[in-house]
Amino acid sequence: MKKLLAGFIVLAFIFLAGCVVAPAPYENEPTTKQNGLVWRVAPTWEHFADSEYYVYQHLQTEDFHRFWFDPARSLFGIGTETLDSGIRIYTVEEFAQRGGYHDSIRLVMVERVDSSQMYVQEEFGYQWLRLEAFSGKYAVLHGATLLTDFVFNSSGRDRSNAGDVIAVQTDNKWGLVDITGTTIIPLMFEHLVHIDDRTAFARYNGRYGILDIRQTAANF
Numbered sequence: 001m002k003k004l005l006a007g008f009i010v011l012a013f014i015f016l017a018g019c020v021v022a023p024a025p026y027e028n029e030p031t032t033k034q035n036g037l038v039w040r041v042a043p044t045w046e047h048f049a050d051s052e053y054y055v056y057q058h059l060q061t062e063d064f065h066r067f068w069f070d071p072a073r074s075l076f077g078i079g080t081e082t083l084d085s086g087i088r089i090y091t092v093e094e095f096a097q098r099g100g101y102h103d104s105i106r107l108v109m110v111e112r113v114d115s116s117q118m119y120v121q122e123e124f125g126y127q128w129l130r131l132e133a134f135s136g137k138y139a140v141l142h143g144a145t146l147l148t149d150f151v152f153n154s155s156g157r158d159r160s161n162a163g164d165v166i167a168v169q170t171d172n173k174w175g176l177v178d179i180t181g182t183t184i185i186p187l188m189f190e191h192l193v194h195i196d197d198r199t200a201f202a203r204y205n206g207r208y209g210i211l212d213i214r215q216t217a218a219n220f
Contacts, residue, residue, distance in 0.1 A: 037211065038211070041210040042209050043203070043205065043207035075091060075092075076110075076144070077129075099143065100142070100143040107142055107179060109166065111134060111136070111137065112135040112137050113133045114133045114135075115133065117132055137152070137153070140177050147177070147180070152168045165184065167192045167193065168183075169187065170187055171187075174187060174192035175188060176217070185217055188204075189203055190205075192211075198212065198213055199211060
């Protein structure tokens, strides 16, 4: 009986151990403070790919969608950067009823466009916007609500996020905006890739490190 009980205890221990999620390697790193910035990993890598944590960039989605809004005509649109589809267009009411771009996406960088510059591609019958329709200016969107003005430049491939913060950039300087539309970390980095709501890859003074978002935001 004792052997049977011991066997059950061992099996239970193995089961519980398998349920424990190992923390990301940077979570246990001691913090380094620098000019109000708090780093999980101090900026020492010259290139993004030099990082042993490079695998975590999968959280920077390879997003080929273009999200846009035409304030003059109150139209939202979703377009792709591939040739196999065109754009989908929604009124503000339709878009709000739809729940935004996707129910798992909380924040989106949406570009201001002139949707009158639209044409139909005859070969496939898809609607497209001409290049001159795009302003190159972005706002942060939550659901169907604009949280900021169209004051940001392109954020590269990191155009949407399921969390509560999103990377933004203007004049080649990067920072972070939260779900209230507040710039919680100033635009002061040479590059920034959002990992999760706690950490981000950031390039500062020519070197990459892993920034602690919450502790850094508390200093600004």
